Amino acid sequence: xxxxxxxxxxxxxxxxxxxxxxxxxxxxxxxxxxxxxxxxxxxxxxxxxxxxxxxxxxxxxxxxxxxxxxxxxxxxxxxxxxxxxxxxxxxxxxxxxxxxxxxxxxxxxxxxxxxxxxxxxxxxxxxxxxxxxxxxxxxxxxxxxxxxxxxxxxxxxxxxxxxxxxxxxxxxxxxxxxxxxxxxxxxxxxxxxxxxxxxxxxxxxxxxxxxxxxxxxxxxxxxxxxxxxxxxxxxxxxxxxxxxxxxxxxxxxxxxxxxxxxxxxxxxxxxxxxxxxxxxxxxxxxxxxxxxxxxxxxxxxxxxxxxxxxxxxxxxxxxxxxxxxxxxxxxxxxxxxxxxxxxxxxxxxxxxxxxxxxxxxxxxxxxxxxxxxxxxxxxxxxxxxxxxxxxxxxxxxxxxxxxxxxxxxxxxxxxxxxxxxxxxxxxxxxxx
Amino acid sequence: xxxxxxxxxxxxxxxxxxxxxxxxxxxxxxxxxxxxxxxxxxxxxxxxxxxxxxxxxxxxxxxxxxxxxxxxxxxxxxxxxxxxxxxxxxxxxxxxxxxxxxxxxxxxxxxxxxxxxxxxxxxxxxxxxxxxxxxxxxxxxxxxxxxxxxxxxxxxxxxxxxxxxxxxxxxxxxxxxxxxxxxxxxxxxxxxxxxxxxxxxxxxxxxxxxxxxxxxxxxxxxxxxxxxxxxxxxxxxxxxxxxxxxxxxxxxxxxxxxxxxxxxxxxxxxxxxxxxxxxxxxxxxxxxxxxxxxxxxxxxxxxxxxxxxxxxxxxxxxxxxxxxxxxxxxxxxxxxxxxxxxxxxxxxxxxxxxxxxxxxxxxxxxxxxxxxxxxxxxxxxxxxxxxxxxxxxxxxxxxxxxxxxxxxxxxxxxxxxxxxxxxxxxxxxxxx
Numbered sequence: 001x002x003x004x005x006x007x008x009x010x011x012x013x014x015x016x017x018x019x020x021x022x023x024x025x026x027x028x029x030x031x032x033x034x035x036x037x038x039x040x041x042x043x044x045x046x047x048x049x050x051x052x053x054x055x056x057x058x059x060x061x062x063x064x065x066x067x068x069x070x071x072x073x074x075x076x077x078x079x080x081x082x083x084x085x086x087x088x089x090x091x092x093x094x095x096x097x098x099x100x101x102x103x104x105x106x107x108x109x110x111x112x113x114x115x116x117x118x119x120x121x122x123x124x125x126x127x128x129x130x131x132x133x134x135x136x137x138x139x140x141x142x143x144x145x146x147x148x149x150x151x152x153x154x155x156x157x158x159x160x161x162x163x164x165x166x167x168x169x170x171x172x173x174x175x176x177x178x179x180x181x182x183x184x185x186x187x188x189x190x191x192x193x194x195x196x197x198x199x200x201x202x203x204x205x206x207x208x209x210x211x212x213x214x215x216x217x218x219x220x221x222x223x224x225x226x227x228x229x230x231x232x233x234x235x236x237x238x239x240x241x242x243x244x245x246x247x248x249x250x251x252x253x254x255x256x257x258x259x260x261x262x263x264x265x266x267x268x269x270x271x272x273x274x275x276x277x278x279x280x281x282x283x284x285x286x287x288x289x290x291x292x293x294x295x296x297x298x299x300x301x302x303x304x305x306x307x308x309x310x311x312x313x314x315x316x317x318x319x320x321x322x323x324x325x326x327x328x329x330x331x332x333x334x335x336x337x338x339x340x341x342x343x344x345x346x347x348x349x350x351x352x353x354x355x356x357x358x359x360x361x362x363x364x365x366x367x368x369x370x371x372x373x374x375x376x377x378x379x380x381x382x383x384x385x386x387x388x389x390x391x392x393x394x395x396x397x398x399x400x401x402x403x404x405x406x407x408x409x410x411x412x413x414x415x416x417x418x419x420x421x422x423x424x425x426x427x428x429x430x431x432x
Numbered sequence: 433x434x435x436x437x438x439x440x441x442x443x444x445x446x447x448x449x450x451x452x453x454x455x456x457x458x459x460x461x462x463x464x465x466x467x468x469x470x471x472x473x474x475x476x477x478x479x480x481x482x483x484x485x486x487x488x489x490x491x492x493x494x495x496x497x498x499x500x501x502x503x504x505x506x507x508x509x510x511x512x513x514x515x516x517x518x519x520x521x522x523x524x525x526x527x528x529x530x531x532x533x534x535x536x537x538x539x540x541x542x543x544x545x546x547x548x549x550x551x552x553x554x555x556x557x558x559x560x561x562x563x564x565x566x567x568x569x570x571x572x573x574x575x576x577x578x579x580x581x582x583x584x585x586x587x588x589x590x591x592x593x594x595x596x597x598x599x600x601x602x603x604x605x606x607x608x609x610x611x612x613x614x615x616x617x618x619x620x621x622x623x624x625x626x627x628x629x630x631x632x633x634x635x636x637x638x639x640x641x642x643x644x645x646x647x648x649x650x651x652x653x654x655x656x657x658x659x660x661x662x663x664x665x666x667x668x669x670x671x672x673x674x675x676x677x678x679x680x681x682x683x684x685x686x687x688x689x690x691x692x693x694x695x696x697x698x699x700x701x702x703x704x705x706x707x708x709x710x711x712x713x714x715x716x717x718x719x720x721x722x723x724x725x726x727x728x729x730x731x732x733x734x735x736x737x738x739x740x741x742x743x744x745x746x747x748x749x750x751x752x753x754x755x756x757x758x759x760x761x762x763x764x765x766x767x768x769x770x771x772x773x774x775x776x777x778x779x780x781x782x783x784x785x786x787x788x789x790x791x792x793x794x795x796x797x798x799x800x801x802x803x804x805x806x807x808x809x810x811x812x813x814x815x816x817x818x819x820x821x822x823x824x825x826x827x828x829x830x831x832x833x834x835x836x837x838x839x840x841x842x843x844x845x846x847x848x849x850x851x852x853x854x855x856x857x858x859x860x861x862x863x864x
Contacts, residue, residue, distance in 0.1 A: 017723070021580050021581070021723055022580070024722075025580050025581065025582060025722070025723070027768065028580065028581070028582055029579065029580050030768075031647055031765045031766060031767065031768055032575075032579050032647070032765040033579065129577065135723075135724040135725065135727055136727060137569060137572075137573050137576075137577040137727075137729075140569075140572070140573075140576060140577050141569050141572075143464075144569075144572060144576075144745055144748070144749060145561065145569040145572050145741075145742060145745040146741060146745065147461065147464050147465065147744070147745050147748045147749075148453050148454070148457050148460065148461050148741060148744030148745055148747070148748055149453070149457065149460070149741050149744070150457060150460055215463055215464070272709065273709070274706065274709050274710070274730055277704065277705070277706050277709045278706070289741065290456075290457070290737075291449070291453050291457070291567075291737040291738065291740060291741035291744070292567040292731060292732065292737065292738045292741040292742075293567065293731065293732045293735070293737075293738055294731060294732075295567055295568060295569075295729070295730060295731030295732075296728070296729070296730040296731065297569075297727070297728070297729055297730075298706055298727060298728040298729075298730070299724060299725065299726060299727030299728065300724065300725045300726075300727075303725070305722075305723040305724065305725075306723065306724045306725055308723060309577075309578060309580060309581050309721065309723035309724040310577060310724075312579075312580030312581070312723070313576055313577040313578065313579050313580055315580070316576070316579045316580055317576060317579075321756075324753075324756070324758035325758065326756035326757065326758045333463045333464040334463060335463060336459065336462075336463055
């Protein structure tokens, strides 16, 4: 039986999960691939902490270069994360002609073009199935199953921390800060939660999905990105629920005749829909293509073993290619024509709007006349109880250009009847 | 650019969809695979009917053998269906060393072992991604993404006709016969609906999933299989909904310490769960493995373009392998030890039970004493209005062996207080 040697860089949470998977499921990998996939080396600066995985002697080392250049290591698995040494090691392995498996979304979102070119120039491969969606096969599906289709829309709930917080805010009616604090205590949120709650993690993942679907590398620093901090209040989540919606932090990718929409923002989705049913730390990606109707992939977007399962799946695929003496060179597709991004102001959607208006005659009339002037058409309006002389009014709009919507709200802020800041969230209805 | 020639056998619904996909998306396939995948030949007995796809001249022929042995055809796509000539042609192509892509679940469920052995002996491949779940990547996920995991449980809603009927029965409160008739008029059910409504189509698919997950070929003729005809009444669907459940026709595959459970039957799932949210003609498969937590794949399980999308994905994968000068030989895994099927009577689940009991003192006491005798523990009971002297009593049980459950019901049928036939459906709660 052909033996394929694996070297892992980074013995943290996911690294330990992959080591566990390769050791515990070596038998099932043999049955299914006909190959003996052997864990040969693991490099980590810390070689003393117990990670709960019993390694064979001689496997653990503090020297990553020794792992990369070990002649019995044929596949290099990068699980260090970030764009520092991880980038150095990935480039070193690819330059040595060794295929790399990684779960490093930040590295790919920021340096993807460079790294894919390096892999191609050394006739080797980089696999990154776990970089988006952890245990969910969304990358594999875009790359393989949907390879012959033109992608039209992708919605992603891609950050477990945000989805946990939004779910808890709905279930407990609690404010963001309190729920975040609890999530931090439970280990569902980092001490510095910026990457998650301000949307950047989701944006990194959205960039990778867009690259796979449309064959280009977006500059993530120019993409619209709103997280769930300072944008979503518990009362909006409860109002949304009353109207049959849930609030989710969405990666939104839409191919339209006048350009590609690519952004991250909190939005309302129908509560009874598949996307609306994704709760807690679970993630999902929903894809519509010209041939397939809506498909959805759901599961744990993070975590030691789910992420490791996907990494091991990538390792098995690389091993099959190596055993067949080939490099499949499945790197990023390249669009034949430049991909134009659509300005955010041109995005069209219906919207949830919450206004605080003076509880006095004429307030609503003044407001709706501004909406009307900017072409914002209201499909429903509910006034909720007044407090301190201000009433909370929740409106749902019909489809409207984002720029028109924002101009209308800007003008409403200056009306004499206006109270606090207006809240506006788009409504996305992917159908079944 | 390397050119890969494709020949299609069968120009029906899916065949026409695949032809459309290969022609319309040849550009995107070039971008993503670096290969020029060319539709060379299509064989069908009927070469005159317009299928709405404009074919290049000379592509359509009535002679399947000419397609298989055309030296410019490197991939043979079988979309005839059934186990007659389809089997002959698949074997002919494999024997000629040409990889085959098929969506033929019946062929694989009945002759899988023979066909996979034939492919292996000629060092070529058979791809069957569209045989289960149409546009849903469940086969690909079991084969690739989850390859390094031990599968524990698979739940499948794999028949769009049944799910459409069950959804309509719930939404309209209408009886099975009326909904079936309407489904037939709308083209969602065949004139002879046996294969769908009696569960056999789901069983074929379950057998393929079990083969992929556990490396053995079950004899489908010996597997427990109940459909939705004569087993589920509208009142049970409505009672289930009142208690927070939906009724779905499930493929159930569970690996337990005392053997593999493999069956098809209608069962209750939580209405608010992902599985419970799958409505209408949509399908889903939910998988739990030792490493990945629950994952779910959802989409259209049938239909011209969704099924074709998966077939084209398989064609692209074969083309990549051919271009790399290799055969990946990803056939069925083989279990290293025999797989034991668990007798149905040993399956353990909680249950929904509806009894018709004489509306008289002592009826419920007599019944519950029988349950108690057989170790059936009741977790809730609701008595509904009586008619003609009989009351409808709905019970939910705690976990119980199927054999004990059925013995209790058998005994209750003979009680003097018993009215019509008891109804019993298992409850499956896959968690998130």
